[in-house]
Amino acid sequence: MTEAPLLAAARRDNPDDRIPVWFMRQAGRSLPEYKKVREGISMLDACTMPELVREITLQPVRRHGVDAAIFYSDIMVPVKAVGLDLDITPGIGPQIATPFRSRADLDRLPELTPDDIGFVDEAVRLIVEELGGSDSAVPLIGFAGAPFTLASYLIEGGPSKDYARTKALMLADPELWHDLCDRLAQISRVFLEVQVAAGARMVQLFDSWAGSLPARDYQRYVMPHSAGILAALGESGVPRIHFGVGTGELLPLIAQAGADVVGVDWRIPLDEAARRVGPAYALQGNLDPALLTAPWEVLAERVRDVIRAGAAADGHIFNLGHGVPPTTDATVLTRIVELVHNEGPDIRRAARAAADQPERMPQ
Numbered sequence: 001m002t003e004a005p006l007l008a009a010a011r012r013d014n015p016d017d018r019i020p021v022w023f024m025r026q027a028g029r030s031l032p033e034y035k036k037v038r039e040g041i042s043m044l045d046a047c048t049m050p051e052l053v054r055e056i057t058l059q060p061v062r063r064h065g066v067d068a069a070i071f072y073s074d075i076m077v078p079v080k081a082v083g084l085d086l087d088i089t090p091g092i093g094p095q096i097a098t099p100f101r102s103r104a105d106l107d108r109l110p111e112l113t114p115d116d117i118g119f120v121d122e123a124v125r126l127i128v129e130e131l132g133g134s135d136s137a138v139p140l141i142g143f144a145g146a147p148f149t150l151a152s153y154l155i156e157g158g159p160s161k162d163y164a165r166t167k168a169l170m171l172a173d174p175e176l177w178h179d180l181c182d183r184l185a186q187i188s189r190v191f192l193e194v195q196v197a198a199g200a201r202m203v204q205l206f207d208s209w210a211g212s213l214p215a216r217d218y219q220r221y222v223m224p225h226s227a228g229i230l231a232a233l234g235e236s237g238v239p240r241i242h243f244g245v246g247t248g249e250l251l252p253l254i255a256q257a258g259a260d261v262v263g264v265d266w267r268i269p270l271d272e273a274a275r276r277v278g279p280a281y282a283l284q285g286n287l288d289p290a291l292l293t294a295p296w297e298v299l300a301e302r303v304r305d306v307i308r309a310g311a312a313a314d315g316h317i318f319n320l321g322h323g324v325p326p327t328t329d330a331t332v333l334t335r336i337v338e339l340v341h342n343e344g345p346d347i348r349r350a351a352r353a354a355a356d357q358p359e360r361m362p363q
Protein backbone atom coordinates (compact mmCIF):
# COMPACT_ATOMS: atom_id res chain seq x y z
CA MET A 1 0.00 0.00 0.00
CA THR A 2 1.04 3.61 -0.51
CA GLU A 3 2.22 6.03 2.13
CA ALA A 4 -0.41 7.75 4.30
CA PRO A 5 -1.56 10.98 2.54
CA LEU A 6 -0.69 13.05 5.63
CA LEU A 7 2.98 12.04 5.51
CA ALA A 8 3.19 12.43 1.73
CA ALA A 9 1.77 15.96 1.94
CA ALA A 10 4.24 16.89 4.70
CA ARG A 11 7.08 15.83 2.40
CA ARG A 12 5.49 17.92 -0.39
CA ASP A 13 5.15 14.78 -2.43
CA ASN A 14 1.48 15.51 -2.70
CA PRO A 15 -0.15 13.81 -5.64
CA ASP A 16 -3.43 15.23 -6.83
CA ASP A 17 -5.58 12.31 -5.81
CA ARG A 18 -6.02 12.88 -2.06
CA ILE A 19 -5.86 15.92 0.19
CA PRO A 20 -5.34 14.86 3.81
CA VAL A 21 -7.62 16.46 6.40
CA TRP A 22 -7.77 16.56 10.20
CA PHE A 23 -8.88 19.14 12.76
CA MET A 24 -6.99 20.75 15.59
CA ARG A 25 -8.88 19.90 18.79
CA GLN A 26 -10.77 17.10 17.05
CA ALA A 27 -10.26 14.91 20.12
CA GLY A 28 -12.51 15.92 22.95
CA ARG A 29 -14.67 18.97 22.57
CA SER A 30 -17.86 18.51 20.62
CA LEU A 31 -18.27 14.75 20.52
CA PRO A 32 -21.09 13.30 22.65
CA GLU A 33 -19.11 10.04 22.95
CA TYR A 34 -16.26 12.11 24.46
CA LYS A 35 -18.47 13.79 27.04
CA LYS A 36 -19.77 10.36 28.02
CA VAL A 37 -16.38 8.73 28.70
CA ARG A 38 -15.03 11.86 30.44
CA GLU A 39 -17.95 12.06 32.88
CA GLY A 40 -16.69 12.64 36.45
CA ILE A 41 -13.02 12.64 35.40
CA SER A 42 -10.98 15.83 35.27
CA MET A 43 -9.10 16.70 32.09
CA LEU A 44 -5.66 16.27 33.67
CA ASP A 45 -6.60 12.97 35.32
CA ALA A 46 -7.99 11.69 32.02
CA CYS A 47 -4.63 12.43 30.37
CA THR A 48 -2.89 9.99 32.76
CA MET A 49 -5.25 7.08 31.95
CA PRO A 50 -3.83 5.26 28.88
CA GLU A 51 -6.95 3.24 27.96
CA LEU A 52 -9.13 6.32 28.16
CA VAL A 53 -6.62 8.38 26.15
CA ARG A 54 -6.66 5.72 23.44
CA GLU A 55 -10.45 5.78 23.28
CA ILE A 56 -10.69 9.60 23.12
CA THR A 57 -7.89 9.86 20.54
CA LEU A 58 -9.55 7.32 18.25
CA GLN A 59 -13.17 8.58 18.54
CA PRO A 60 -12.80 11.30 15.86
CA VAL A 61 -10.87 8.95 13.56
CA ARG A 62 -13.72 6.45 13.64
CA ARG A 63 -16.46 9.05 13.37
CA HIS A 64 -15.10 11.46 10.74
CA GLY A 65 -12.65 9.36 8.71
CA VAL A 66 -9.90 11.97 9.19
CA ASP A 67 -6.37 11.33 7.88
CA ALA A 68 -4.67 11.78 11.27
CA ALA A 69 -5.17 11.04 14.93
CA ILE A 70 -4.01 13.74 17.37
CA PHE A 71 -2.82 12.52 20.75
CA TYR A 72 -5.32 13.38 23.49
CA SER A 73 -3.33 15.30 26.07
CA ASP A 74 -2.54 18.95 26.75
CA ILE A 75 0.46 21.26 26.40
CA MET A 76 0.39 21.61 30.22
CA VAL A 77 0.58 17.87 30.96
CA PRO A 78 4.42 17.65 31.01
CA VAL A 79 4.61 20.81 33.15
CA LYS A 80 2.23 19.20 35.61
CA ALA A 81 4.32 16.00 35.45
CA VAL A 82 7.41 17.79 36.79
CA GLY A 83 5.35 18.84 39.79
CA LEU A 84 4.03 22.33 39.04
CA ASP A 85 0.70 23.01 40.75
CA LEU A 86 -1.82 23.71 37.97
CA ASP A 87 -5.30 22.87 36.80
CA ILE A 88 -7.25 23.00 33.57
CA THR A 89 -10.62 24.63 34.10
CA PRO A 90 -13.28 23.78 31.50
CA GLY A 91 -14.24 26.87 29.51
CA ILE A 92 -11.22 28.81 30.76
CA GLY A 93 -8.03 26.81 30.25
CA PRO A 94 -4.84 26.26 32.25
CA GLN A 95 -4.55 27.98 35.63
CA ILE A 96 -1.33 28.11 37.69
CA ALA A 97 -1.67 28.23 41.49
CA THR A 98 1.40 30.48 41.96
CA PRO A 99 2.48 32.31 38.79
CA PHE A 100 6.14 32.75 37.83
CA ARG A 101 7.65 36.12 38.71
CA SER A 102 11.29 35.65 39.79
CA ARG A 103 14.38 33.49 39.44
CA ALA A 104 13.49 31.52 42.57
CA ASP A 105 10.42 30.24 40.71
CA LEU A 106 12.69 28.24 38.39
CA ASP A 107 13.26 25.81 41.26
CA ARG A 108 9.63 24.72 40.89
CA LEU A 109 10.32 23.60 37.34
CA PRO A 110 12.78 20.69 37.32
CA GLU A 111 13.79 18.91 34.11
CA LEU A 112 11.41 16.31 32.69
CA THR A 113 12.56 12.69 32.47
CA PRO A 114 10.81 10.01 30.41
CA ASP A 115 9.99 8.22 33.68
CA ASP A 116 7.81 11.16 34.73
CA ILE A 117 5.49 10.46 31.80
CA GLY A 118 5.29 6.69 31.57
CA PHE A 119 1.53 7.11 31.03
CA VAL A 120 2.25 9.00 27.79
CA ASP A 121 4.47 6.23 26.48
CA GLU A 122 1.84 3.64 27.36
CA ALA A 123 -1.06 5.56 25.80
CA VAL A 124 0.79 6.23 22.54
CA ARG A 125 1.69 2.53 22.23
CA LEU A 126 -1.95 1.52 22.72
CA ILE A 127 -3.13 4.02 20.11
CA VAL A 128 -0.53 3.03 17.52
CA GLU A 129 -1.29 -0.64 18.10
CA GLU A 130 -4.93 -0.02 17.21
CA LEU A 131 -4.21 2.28 14.25
CA GLY A 132 -1.81 -0.25 12.78
CA GLY A 133 1.85 0.20 12.04
CA SER A 134 1.91 0.00 8.24
CA ASP A 135 2.99 2.92 6.03
CA SER A 136 -0.56 3.50 4.89
CA ALA A 137 -2.12 3.38 8.39
CA VAL A 138 -3.61 6.59 9.80
CA PRO A 139 -0.66 8.29 11.52
CA LEU A 140 -0.72 9.60 15.09
CA ILE A 141 0.42 13.19 15.50
CA GLY A 142 2.28 13.91 18.73
CA PHE A 143 2.43 17.47 20.03
CA ALA A 144 3.84 19.87 22.59
CA GLY A 145 3.57 23.53 23.51
CA ALA A 146 6.34 25.89 22.43
CA PRO A 147 8.24 27.81 25.14
CA PHE A 148 6.55 31.21 24.55
CA THR A 149 3.02 29.83 24.82
CA LEU A 150 3.88 27.74 27.89
CA ALA A 151 5.74 30.65 29.51
CA SER A 152 2.72 32.89 28.96
CA TYR A 153 0.53 30.56 31.05
CA LEU A 154 3.19 30.25 33.77
CA ILE A 155 3.80 34.00 34.02
CA GLU A 156 0.22 35.25 33.59
CA GLY A 157 -1.16 32.44 35.76
CA GLY A 158 -3.81 31.66 33.13
CA PRO A 159 -5.13 32.80 29.76
CA SER A 160 -4.36 36.40 28.81
CA LYS A 161 -5.47 38.96 26.25
CA ASP A 162 -2.34 41.09 26.09
CA TYR A 163 0.49 38.94 27.58
CA ALA A 164 1.62 42.08 29.43
CA ARG A 165 3.47 40.36 32.29
CA THR A 166 5.07 37.89 29.88
CA LYS A 167 6.39 40.61 27.60
CA ALA A 168 7.51 42.72 30.58
CA LEU A 169 9.55 39.85 32.02
CA MET A 170 11.00 39.01 28.59
CA LEU A 171 12.27 42.57 28.06
CA ALA A 172 13.14 43.47 31.65
CA ASP A 173 15.04 40.30 32.57
CA PRO A 174 16.18 38.58 29.37
CA GLU A 175 18.51 36.29 31.30
CA LEU A 176 15.68 34.88 33.42
CA TRP A 177 13.46 34.73 30.32
CA HIS A 178 16.01 32.66 28.41
CA ASP A 179 16.61 30.36 31.39
CA LEU A 180 12.86 29.79 31.76
CA CYS A 181 12.50 29.10 28.03
CA ASP A 182 15.50 26.73 28.07
CA ARG A 183 13.79 24.72 30.78
CA LEU A 184 10.41 24.73 29.01
CA ALA A 185 12.11 23.68 25.77
CA GLN A 186 13.73 20.75 27.58
CA ILE A 187 10.35 19.71 28.98
CA SER A 188 8.55 19.94 25.61
CA ARG A 189 11.40 18.20 23.80
CA VAL A 190 11.28 15.18 26.11
CA PHE A 191 7.45 15.15 25.93
CA LEU A 192 7.74 14.94 22.13
CA GLU A 193 10.61 12.45 22.10
CA VAL A 194 8.64 10.05 24.29
CA GLN A 195 5.67 10.27 21.90
CA VAL A 196 7.87 9.67 18.84
CA ALA A 197 9.74 6.78 20.46
CA ALA A 198 6.37 5.16 21.22
CA GLY A 199 5.16 5.46 17.62
CA ALA A 200 3.90 8.98 16.79
CA ARG A 201 4.76 9.55 13.11
CA MET A 202 4.46 13.32 12.94
CA VAL A 203 4.65 16.14 15.51
CA GLN A 204 3.09 19.57 15.92
CA LEU A 205 4.66 22.33 17.98
CA PHE A 206 1.93 24.70 19.20
CA ASP A 207 3.07 28.28 19.70
CA SER A 208 -0.52 29.39 19.82
CA TRP A 209 0.09 32.86 21.26
CA ALA A 210 3.41 33.81 19.59
CA GLY A 211 1.45 35.94 17.11
CA SER A 212 1.18 38.58 19.85
CA LEU A 213 4.86 39.45 19.29
CA PRO A 214 6.49 41.72 16.72
CA ALA A 215 8.86 39.81 14.42
CA ARG A 216 11.94 41.41 15.96
CA ASP A 217 11.10 40.19 19.47
CA TYR A 218 9.98 36.79 18.19
CA GLN A 219 13.30 36.34 16.43
CA ARG A 220 15.41 37.39 19.40
CA TYR A 221 13.55 35.96 22.40
CA VAL A 222 11.48 33.05 21.14
CA MET A 223 12.62 31.56 17.87
CA PRO A 224 15.95 30.09 19.13
CA HIS A 225 14.11 28.09 21.82
CA SER A 226 11.51 26.67 19.44
CA ALA A 227 14.23 26.02 16.86
CA GLY A 228 16.13 23.90 19.40
CA ILE A 229 13.10 21.66 19.93
CA LEU A 230 12.38 21.34 16.21
CA ALA A 231 16.04 20.55 15.43
CA ALA A 232 16.14 17.80 18.05
CA LEU A 233 12.98 16.26 16.62
CA GLY A 234 14.33 16.56 13.10
CA GLU A 235 16.96 13.99 13.99
CA SER A 236 14.20 11.40 14.46
CA GLY A 237 13.03 12.01 10.88
CA VAL A 238 9.37 12.71 11.71
CA PRO A 239 7.82 15.67 9.85
CA ARG A 240 7.30 18.73 12.04
CA ILE A 241 4.32 21.11 11.92
CA HIS A 242 4.85 24.55 13.50
CA PHE A 243 1.70 26.51 14.29
CA GLY A 244 0.55 29.73 15.90
CA VAL A 245 -2.45 32.06 15.74
CA GLY A 246 -2.13 35.56 14.24
CA THR A 247 1.30 34.78 12.81
CA GLY A 248 0.83 36.34 9.35
CA GLU A 249 3.80 38.66 9.91
CA LEU A 250 5.89 35.88 11.49
CA LEU A 251 5.31 33.14 8.90
CA PRO A 252 8.80 33.23 7.35
CA LEU A 253 10.35 32.94 10.83
CA ILE A 254 7.92 30.22 11.94
CA ALA A 255 9.05 28.28 8.86
CA GLN A 256 12.77 28.96 9.29
CA ALA A 257 12.61 27.85 12.95
CA GLY A 258 12.73 24.33 11.55
CA ALA A 259 9.32 23.33 10.24
CA ASP A 260 8.43 20.94 7.45
CA VAL A 261 4.82 22.14 7.55
CA VAL A 262 3.72 25.67 8.50
CA GLY A 263 0.33 25.98 10.19
CA VAL A 264 -1.63 29.03 9.02
CA ASP A 265 -4.60 30.59 10.83
CA TRP A 266 -7.59 32.00 8.89
CA ARG A 267 -6.40 35.59 8.46
CA ILE A 268 -4.48 35.20 5.20
CA PRO A 269 -5.24 32.84 2.30
CA LEU A 270 -2.90 29.91 1.72
CA ASP A 271 -1.59 31.21 -1.63
CA GLU A 272 -0.40 34.34 0.18
CA ALA A 273 1.07 32.18 2.96
CA ALA A 274 2.89 30.09 0.34
CA ARG A 275 4.33 33.29 -1.12
CA ARG A 276 5.51 34.42 2.32
CA VAL A 277 7.25 31.17 3.36
CA GLY A 278 8.61 30.16 -0.05
CA PRO A 279 8.51 26.81 -1.82
CA ALA A 280 10.41 24.69 0.71
CA TYR A 281 7.44 24.15 3.05
CA ALA A 282 4.10 22.39 3.07
CA LEU A 283 1.14 24.30 4.53
CA GLN A 284 -1.59 23.30 6.96
CA GLY A 285 -4.90 25.13 7.40
CA ASN A 286 -6.84 27.33 7.22
CA LEU A 287 -10.65 27.33 7.36
CA ASP A 288 -12.01 29.92 9.82
CA PRO A 289 -13.44 27.90 12.77
CA ALA A 290 -16.13 30.56 13.23
CA LEU A 291 -17.65 29.49 9.92
CA LEU A 292 -18.51 26.02 11.24
CA THR A 293 -21.84 27.49 12.31
CA ALA A 294 -22.61 29.00 8.88
CA PRO A 295 -25.21 27.41 6.57
CA TRP A 296 -23.68 24.40 4.80
CA GLU A 297 -23.51 25.88 1.28
CA VAL A 298 -21.72 28.98 2.59
CA LEU A 299 -19.27 26.83 4.53
CA ALA A 300 -18.76 24.39 1.64
CA GLU A 301 -17.80 27.27 -0.69
CA ARG A 302 -15.19 28.41 1.85
CA VAL A 303 -13.83 24.86 2.09
CA ARG A 304 -13.41 24.88 -1.71
CA ASP A 305 -11.69 28.30 -1.53
CA VAL A 306 -9.19 26.92 0.98
CA ILE A 307 -8.42 23.95 -1.30
CA ARG A 308 -8.02 26.27 -4.32
CA ALA A 309 -5.62 28.59 -2.49
CA GLY A 310 -3.79 25.59 -0.99
CA ALA A 311 -2.99 24.41 -4.52
CA ALA A 312 -0.28 27.08 -4.55
CA ALA A 313 1.74 25.01 -2.05
CA ASP A 314 3.40 21.74 -3.06
CA GLY A 315 1.92 20.05 0.00
CA HIS A 316 -1.37 20.99 1.66
CA ILE A 317 -2.90 19.44 4.77
CA PHE A 318 -6.48 20.66 5.14
CA ASN A 319 -7.32 21.86 8.67
CA LEU A 320 -9.02 24.70 10.50
CA GLY A 321 -7.12 27.91 11.21
CA HIS A 322 -7.37 27.07 14.94
CA GLY A 323 -9.11 24.51 17.13
CA VAL A 324 -12.64 23.14 16.84
CA PRO A 325 -14.91 25.38 18.98
CA PRO A 326 -16.64 23.52 21.85
CA THR A 327 -20.15 24.05 20.49
CA THR A 328 -19.45 22.60 17.04
CA ASP A 329 -21.97 20.20 15.53
CA ALA A 330 -19.85 17.09 14.89
CA THR A 331 -21.79 16.16 11.74
CA VAL A 332 -20.45 19.33 10.06
CA LEU A 333 -16.88 18.09 10.55
CA THR A 334 -17.75 14.77 8.90
CA ARG A 335 -19.26 16.60 5.92
CA ILE A 336 -16.10 18.68 5.52
CA VAL A 337 -13.94 15.54 5.48
CA GLU A 338 -16.18 14.04 2.78
CA LEU A 339 -16.05 17.21 0.71
CA VAL A 340 -12.26 17.49 0.93
CA HIS A 341 -11.82 13.83 -0.01
CA ASN A 342 -14.44 13.75 -2.79
CA GLU A 343 -14.10 17.14 -4.47
CA GLY A 344 -10.61 18.14 -3.32
CA PRO A 345 -8.54 16.46 -6.02
CA ASP A 346 -10.57 17.96 -8.90
CA ILE A 347 -10.60 21.42 -7.35
CA ARG A 348 -6.85 21.29 -6.87
CA ARG A 349 -6.17 20.00 -10.38
CA ALA A 350 -8.29 22.79 -11.85
CA ALA A 351 -6.58 25.43 -9.69
CA ARG A 352 -3.13 24.21 -10.69
CA ALA A 353 -4.07 24.06 -14.37
CA ALA A 354 -5.42 27.62 -14.22
CA ALA A 355 -2.21 28.80 -12.54
CA ASP A 356 -0.16 27.25 -15.37
CA GLN A 357 -2.11 29.15 -18.08
CA PRO A 358 -0.49 32.32 -19.36
CA GLU A 359 -2.47 35.40 -18.27
CA ARG A 360 -5.17 36.29 -20.81
CA MET A 361 -5.33 39.87 -21.93
CA PRO A 362 -8.65 41.49 -21.03
CA GLN A 363 -10.78 42.03 -24.17
Ligand code: CP3
Nearest residue numbers: 024025026027028043073074075090091092093206208323
Ligand atom coordinates in the same frame (compact mmCIF):
# COMPACT_ATOMS: atom_id res chain seq x y z
O1 CP3 B 1 -7.90 17.28 19.93
C1 CP3 B 1 -6.76 17.68 20.14
O2 CP3 B 1 -6.25 18.65 19.52
C2 CP3 B 1 -5.87 16.89 21.09
C3 CP3 B 1 -5.78 17.34 22.39
C4 CP3 B 1 -5.35 18.75 22.77
C5 CP3 B 1 -5.91 19.39 23.89
N1 CP3 B 1 -5.21 20.53 24.10
C6 CP3 B 1 -7.02 18.84 24.69
C7 CP3 B 1 -7.85 19.79 25.46
C8 CP3 B 1 -4.35 19.57 22.25
C9 CP3 B 1 -3.48 19.38 21.02
C10 CP3 B 1 -4.25 20.71 23.12
C11 CP3 B 1 -3.26 21.77 22.95
C12 CP3 B 1 -3.42 23.02 23.70
N2 CP3 B 1 -3.81 23.19 25.00
C13 CP3 B 1 -3.08 24.28 23.20
C14 CP3 B 1 -2.55 24.53 21.82
C15 CP3 B 1 -3.63 24.46 20.82
C16 CP3 B 1 -4.49 25.68 20.74
O3 CP3 B 1 -5.70 25.55 20.91
O4 CP3 B 1 -3.96 26.75 20.45
C17 CP3 B 1 -3.33 25.24 24.19
C18 CP3 B 1 -3.15 26.73 24.07
C19 CP3 B 1 -3.79 24.52 25.33
C20 CP3 B 1 -4.17 25.07 26.67
C21 CP3 B 1 -5.61 24.79 26.90
N3 CP3 B 1 -6.10 23.60 27.38
C22 CP3 B 1 -6.71 25.61 26.58
C23 CP3 B 1 -6.63 27.01 26.02
C24 CP3 B 1 -7.87 24.89 26.89
C25 CP3 B 1 -9.29 25.31 26.60
C26 CP3 B 1 -10.19 25.52 27.73
C27 CP3 B 1 -11.62 25.37 27.24
O5 CP3 B 1 -12.33 24.54 27.79
O6 CP3 B 1 -12.00 26.08 26.30
C28 CP3 B 1 -7.47 23.65 27.40
C29 CP3 B 1 -8.35 22.53 27.82
C30 CP3 B 1 -8.47 21.42 26.86
N4 CP3 B 1 -7.41 20.82 26.26
C31 CP3 B 1 -9.66 20.78 26.45
C32 CP3 B 1 -9.27 19.73 25.59
C33 CP3 B 1 -10.16 18.71 24.92
C34 CP3 B 1 -11.09 21.14 26.88
C35 CP3 B 1 -11.36 20.88 28.32
C36 CP3 B 1 -12.05 19.57 28.64
O7 CP3 B 1 -12.37 18.73 27.76
O8 CP3 B 1 -12.29 19.39 29.85
